[in-house]
Amino acid sequence: MKKSEYITILEKAVLDGNEAEILDILKKKGISPVGEKNVLAALSGGIEKARLKFRNGVISIPEFLLCIDAFKAGASLIKKGVRENRGIPVFIGVVEGDVHDLGKNIVAAVLSSSGYTVTDMGKNVTREKVRSCITGKKKAVVALSSMMSTSLAPMKDIITWIGETEPGIRIIVGGASLDHTIARTLGAHGYAESAVTAPDELKRILATLT
Amino acid sequence: MKPCTYTTQFTAPHPDQLVPAILVQGGFKTPEQANDAMRRKAEEMARRVLSLTAPRSIISQYPFESAGNGVLKVSSAVLRSAKLYHLTRHYESPAGISVFLATLGHGFDREMEKIMEDSMLESLFLDAAGSVLIEHYVGLIEEEVKRRFASEGLEASLRFSPGYCDWETGEGQKALFSLIDAESIGVKINEYGMMTPIKSVSGIILGAGRISHRTPCPYCGKQDCPHRRESRSDTVV
Numbered sequence: 001m002k003k004s005e006y007i008t009i010l011e012k013a014v015l016d017g018n019e020a021e022i023l024d025i026l027k028k029k030g031i032s033p034v035g036e037k038n039v040l041a042a043l044s045g046g047i048e049k050a051r052l053k054f055r056n057g058v059i060s061i062p063e064f065l066l067c068i069d070a071f072k073a074g075a076s077l078i079k080k081g082v083r084e085n086r087g088i089p090v091f092i093g094v095v096e097g098d099v100h101d102l103g104k105n106i107v108a109a110v111l112s113s114s115g116y117t118v119t120d121m122g123k124n125v126t127r128e129k130v131r132s133c134i135t136g137k138k139k140a141v142v143a144l145s146s147m148m149s150t151s152l153a154p155m156k157d158i159i160t161w162i163g164e165t166e167p168g169i170r171i172i173v174g175g176a177s178l179d180h181t182i183a184r185t186l187g188a189h190g191y192a193e194s195a196v197t198a199p200d201e202l203k204r205i206l207a208t209l210t
Numbered sequence: 211m212k213p214c215t216y217t218t219q220f221t222a223p224h225p226d227q228l229v230p231a232i233l234v235q236g237g238f239k240t241p242e243q244a245n246d247a248m249r250r251k252a253e254e255m256a257r258r259v260l261s262l263t264a265p266r267s268i269i270s271q272y273p274f275e276s277a278g279n280g281v282l283k284v285s286s287a288v289l290r291s292a293k294l295y296h297l298t299r300h301y302e303s304p305a306g307i308s309v310f311l312a313t314l315g316h317g318f319d320r321e322m323e324k325i326m327e328d329s330m331l332e333s334l335f336l337d338a339a340g341s342v343l344i345e346h347y348v349g350l351i352e353e354e355v356k357r358r359f360a361s362e363g364l365e366a367s368l369r370f371s372p373g374y375c376d377w378e379t380g381e382g383q384k385a386l387f388s389l390i391d392a393e394s395i396g397v398k399i400n401e402y403g404m405m406t407p408i409k410s411v412s413g414i415i416l417g418a419g420r421i422s423h424r425t426p427c428p429y430c431g432k433q434d435c436p437h438r439r440e441s442r443s444d445t446v447v
Contacts, residue, residue, distance in 0.1 A: 060237045060238050060239075060243065060244075061236070061237030061334065062233075062236050062237050062238065062244070062248055062251075062331055062334060062335070063248070065330040065331040065334055066331050068330045068331075069329050069330055069331050072330075096402075097400065097401070097402035097404060098402070098404060099400070099404045099405075099406060099408055100408065101326075102322075102326075102333060102334070102337050105326050105330070105333065106330060106334070109330050148373070148379055148402070148404065149378075149379065150379050150380045150402035150403055150404070151402060
């Protein structure tokens with residue numbers, strides 16, 4: 001099988017959400033014929049196609065998540081060092097006060113499969129937690145979510161602190177209690193309306209980093 | 211109306227009954243949009259949610275005391291919602307308020323933690339299954355409250371929960387938790403009013419001699435509200 005053919009098949013298997021096929025290909029044919037970086041790029045390529053299909057209303061969120069699961073299965077066979085050194089780090093978490101983390105987990109999975117190095121800060125994230133994650137980082141993204149309006153005050157606190165002390169950090173927010181206007185009022189650089197638009201918004205705000 | 215506290219027995223639905231709602235809650239526009247594989251996955255999560263949850267509830271009934279200046283007073287608590295207050299002003303002889311709390315228990319939360327590591331699709335459907343199941347239980351509670359009100363010659367409103375309309379989540383939850391023994395069924399709130407276990411629902415149901423509308427929606431100008439509910443059409447506002 002040619003290298004390009006191998007990559008095309010992998011990409012399609014992700015797009016089809018066919019986890020079994022991905023594992024079959026990677027286990028039978030091995031990763032070495034094309035290299036780990038290329039396998040990861042092919043898996044991410046499948047996710048990007050699925051994301052566009054979802055954004056255009058061709059597939060639904062469960063079908064998109066099936067593709068994410070297929071990606072994760074394939075990526076789990078790639079060495080951690082390769083998987084976790086892909087561009088600017090993203091630290092994602094649910095802000096203090098909120099306990100809903102399914103949305104955050106979906107966004108983390110989408111960003112990770114779109115090629116970002118994602119660190120999950122968990123839920124009930126405080127300013128101290130964010131500080132411990134980003135200290136020493138010249139460039140990074142902090143992604144904060146909140147489903148409830150009760151968490152907007154702690155979110156504002158974290159954003160203000162980052163703005164005052166960490167100029168190289170970009171902040172993106174999302175969740176049911178937010179919209180573009182609230183995000184701007186809080187001082188965030190970007191707002192992700194949904195998991196599927198998060199990579200586009202991240203790309204946009206990273207372009208403002210010099 | 212005498213104050214009293216009771217529980218509503220949970221009756222488990224057949225897993226198949228949950229599937230259409232799980233598919234829609236999970237993101238399909240209609241259940242028919244899902245293919246067989248998706249339907250099977252939703253069925254699996256319906257069975258799983260029923261196997262791992264231990265639903266419990268507590269309902270405390272109070273006499274209706276007073277309403278004024280945009281608040282309802284219940285025993286020592288103040289429920290601050292101008293829309294609910296406005297609604298009760300249209301009720302004839304408001305007599306009771308039932309405060310309820312229901313939960314699926316900690317088993318659901320533990321399973322969600324585990325499943326998120328393995329599969330995003332399963333975690334989406336399990337979360338949806340949890341939401342559908344707790345709504346099913348709260349539906350049973352609503353029916354029982356309605357029956358109890360009816361036995362005293364009262365009509366019942368629909369249920370209201372903090373976080374909806376103009377009833378602020380944090381303050382509303384704290385007020386409700388001061389009226390019920392939440393710990394007796396293992397539910398806690400944090401300082402922001404968020405409940406754990408995560409699939410827990412609290413709220414109130416009003417009882418009155420004559421209820422013109424069961425929700426404040428007919429009096430509300432927010433026509434695009436996603437939570438707008440059917441009220442009652444046999445009376446004039």
